[in-house]
Amino acid sequence: MKICIVGTGYVGLVSGVCYSEVGHYVTCVDKDMKKVDQLKQGRSPIYEPGIEELLVSNQQKGRLHFTDDLAEAMREAELIVIAVGTPANKDGSANLSFIEAVAKEIGTHLTSYKVIVTKSTVPVGTGQKIKSWIQDYCGKMAFDVASNPEFLREGSAIYDTMNMERAVLGVESKRAEDLLVELHRPFDTKIVITDLATSEMSKYASNAFLATKISFINEVANVCEQLDADVTKVAEVMGLDPRIGSAFLGAGIGYGGSCFPKDTQAFIQMGERAGYSLKIVPAVEKVNFEQRERLVQKVERAFGGAGLKGKQIAVLGLAFKPNTDDMRAAPARDIIPMLMTAGANVVAYDPIAMKEAASYLPHVTFSESWREAVCGADAVMFITDWKEFKDLNLKELKQELASPIVIDGRNLFEPQVMKDLGFYYDSIGRMK
């Protein structure tokens, strides 16, 4: 199948690479010529395990192309995938200006029947808007719009796409349905066929539910701390019930990233506009933010309430999660300024996100290694659950620190082991 993908961000690029890997012919369009050149050379603008190998091999096989010319790219395509960004407006709602511009451009260049499918996360009703934006520009040319939201995670995007457990197809015609089923045939996945609005809603509902699981287990953790129970065991027990499931019950410092914070906000706005005020999702957001504050309170408590003025705090981990350099809505961006406002000096280290972090955290000192960051520090805080941190030599860590205080926002270590090694160790929802 011949496919044109508009937008080479996370969703567009990963989809393009994976569609070509399973045998489709894909042309990815981006108006940023520098990005297009970089991609042609097989270099990925995003950090994602496995992406560059596929970028190179599929270009060599002639199944993957990059261009800044949308008219040319869509001429031969049967399917056009819209995967441009939907940043948040000031009020939290999704900004559709990129989608609108692309839809109008598609309308202008439409010379034969095509299915235009949206992969970007868009509020319910956007598919219908896209239809009318295209209609305004395409004259009498026939086309169909469809919705096919993306469920991949950063850091495992290629794996998630190649092994997708479901594909939601929001369609308005059999012709569009058949084409999208054909697109997904090589993926061996469960296909759910529905209407546009239901498909669009399924993405918000899924992300908001996962965010809810995280805030829920964080609240359980906070009560566990008061009552000397262990949240990791509680989560294990809960997760063994297939009705609950074990995923996303990892207590910590709350979710970050480019999706959950933005999508929960947009969901709330969407409800308001539709005349229904969501109650659970705003609470999920509140718990999420307070979880960051609680971590700072933990380090303050470790110093006996004497304040953080002049204390040197090593922060290990900056990215919103491991295996990415993405700093969007990363908990570190809330936690580090709180520490600095309280008078602490922060020395930070992240295996790959430091370059990205520097623009958001201008007053932080960055170190070349975790050892350098913790050397002489009064306390260390773990913010991202990188494997490098889970595996670090705890005896060495103790030697490097000026005082053996460890505040663990990701439950990386065993409390008893830390106690036996002589650390002051505080984590999330477990004994101190």
Ligand code: UGA
């Ligand atoms: C999320 C969803 O998992 C994807 O299904 C979805 O497609 C994507 O958003 C999107 O809308 O594009 P992502 O933001 O890449 O993916 O990252 P996740 O792995 O879901 O992690 C999100 C945040 O939740 C991270 O900060 C992570 O540390 C946190 N988290 C996750 C927890 O605090 N506890 C957990 O148990 C799991």
